[in-house]
Amino acid sequence: MDNKEIKIGLLGCGTVGSGVYKILEGNADSISKKSGAKLVVNKILVKDKTEPLVVDVNKDLLTENFEDVLNDSEIEIVVEVIGGVNPARDFVLRSLKSGRSVISANKELIAKHGEELLAAAEENEVDFYFEASVGGGIPIISPLKEDLAGNKITKVMGIVNGTTNYILTKMDQEGAEFDTVLKKAQELGYAEADPTSDIEGYDAAYKLAILASIAFESRVNIDDVYMEGITKITKEDITYARELGYKLKLLAIGKQNEGIELRVHPTFLPKEHPLAKVDDVFNAIFIEGDAIGEAMFYGPGAGQMPTGSAIVGDVIAAARNINYGAQGRIACTCFDQKEVKNREEVESSFYIRLDVIDKPGVLGEVTGLLGNNQVSIESVIQHGRSDNSTVPLVLVTHQIKEGNLQKALEKIKSLEDVKEIASLIRVEE
């Protein structure tokens, strides 16, 4: 190998940016052998040069001005780890248009503006890679775009948010309520001070939009993702999950049959399912394809070094392409705009927990209304009377159209002996 160097502009040097820098420095020898060039960080964009960094860098590389990166003609690869849409979108677009390959870990940016950014990459014959945007360090985007490219993918189903998986795991293991565990997760740094994006499902929805667009080769609009968070999950639901042979997980689910389905919601999953065994902050993505059958990719879904690992993998790929003049080799694969199914048309099984007055005939009334709406029941649990006047009535349906269930529930709600529809959780097989 000659002494060729490829220069990198790093936009952002917080947790993840520092990880990228550390890996490029720490494993420089092996990385340069694989890349065919020495990879050198030439500029680092920070908000405030006087603020201390978590990694030891040459201070001369720092700048507070994006133009300094853009005008550094030596830079061939730009790494964006700022996060959020603004100003990341502008920086990424201008980098691509100036002929730089760009690596980004920014799920929100890609879920919302992927089409525009991938088009800019294609137009300018450069690469736009974003492995780190889903599943942290877990290779999943590249396997879908390359290794599994011969498959028609029919299902992609993932635990893609570590914070909520940690909370649900602890609720299960400790029999604790959501609020208690959330507070503990915040103390431990597993949940942010404002946890909305995680616990309401936004983070998982961005990731599903990215995964599904690649898996199903279709443009996906983030607004087409149905989203439900975990804030209403109670320890009762988790106890019933166990009693019924399930684990409760927040899943991002994409399916392709006639049209595609896109949904993020708490889910009862059979306890033998590979995803049901993924606990704590770990992530995993389970896929089904017509050739491979099923496969799963498991690992750390966040963190400085795992996310850095995914970004550096992309940087090496981009560097290899520069060496071979092969930029654009892996381009956008959203060949279609497939129809996203109406929520009423989506088929699923449901776990329903009602609070009912403990007297004869209630079960008959409820199952009657379900039956009238083509909702058939797989199992019922009605435990002994509690001290107060209501008891829980738990039902699990067969695979049914959600629209039919909604109609039945409207009527069940108005029954005199039904005090509340306490829970409604989808069941996956």
Added chain:
Amino acid sequence: MDNKEIKIGLLGCGTVGSGVYKILEGNADSISKKSGAKLVVNKILVKDKTEPLVVDVNKDLLTENFEDVLNDSEIEIVVEVIGGVNPARDFVLRSLKSGRSVISANKELIAKHGEELLAAAEENEVDFYFEASVGGGIPIISPLKEDLAGNKITKVMGIVNGTTNYILTKMDQEGAEFDTVLKKAQELGYAEADPTSDIEGYDAAYKLAILASIAFESRVNIDDVYMEGITKITKEDITYARELGYKLKLLAIGKQNEGIELRVHPTFLPKEHPLAKVDDVFNAIFIEGDAIGEAMFYGPGAGQMPTGSAIVGDVIAAARNINYGAQGRIACTCFDQKEVKNREEVESSFYIRLDVIDKPGVLGEVTGLLGNNQVSIESVIQHGRSDNSTVPLVLVTHQIKEGNLQKALEKIKSLEDVKEIASLIRVEE
């Protein structure tokens, strides 16, 4: 996209070859969009043109003569799915030397002759890819060479043989003995008539040699892999595994610390370990890297369509490289020849099951001899007396050097009250 075609020569059209053909036909539209060219099988090498095939192909493509493939100047990619070393090695070498990129699923060939074949690919500026040689459909070689390329990999540990995993799973679930389950596996087609390569560990050893050479960036000699099969495993051992909180799996283990370790053997694995939950014919590869931490890749380790999926993924990658003139983009990564540790120096914990005369003092004698050789004990199980005169004495050691244990066992063997060293199984954490 224009109407560019890339022609393929298929060497072999048995189970896996048929899978490749089916996928290329069935998903042709999506595959050609991703490849930037229509992928067309132009010749199929078979042993006997009159024998029926499991897939419907144009009979004009068939030939019994490899020269017909080699002399078809339109062919740019050769897929080798013959298996075994001869004549596959000759065919692959000549294909590479004639300027064709080659895809192979042939673990034995690559484990034994990978160096020569990769060198030929590099010399002739073509690709030699072999994702399907390890883990069937599971993407693992490409993730190691690309997505995880920024990591120093310290451990690669896998269930890479479906037959033995099926046998051990059934022994566990049904409390059955090895011979009984093997026979059933053969009836079901999960084990071959001559199961030697699977049950003695050869198949796993080939795969470990390939995995370790990539993970540790080092030339690996297949003879450096220590190998032990599962034929001596009894249901007693599996029962003790459960009692001690372990699952018994045949693992292929590679570690990199000072020097590298390469071993295939039955292993006690904590039942919470992600690999411990991989049952039946499924495969999984667990890795540890300095940046990513831990990750696991799970899926079907064999079969027509899963293996076909991996091969077609490689074909698409090779086609993309041809389109971009980027052949050789992912080359051999065996930069070093790292020292493989002497077996005596390898550190591990051990489960030891002895048959001893049931009388006071035996335990003291045994543990004394172990202690004299720096073998410390983590736990002991000595259940009540059986009807015959001997009882099992089960010990689990701490992490110790294997050489020290061998010395102690030599002496323990000669104790009058020790009738047999019935089992010796390594424990991984």
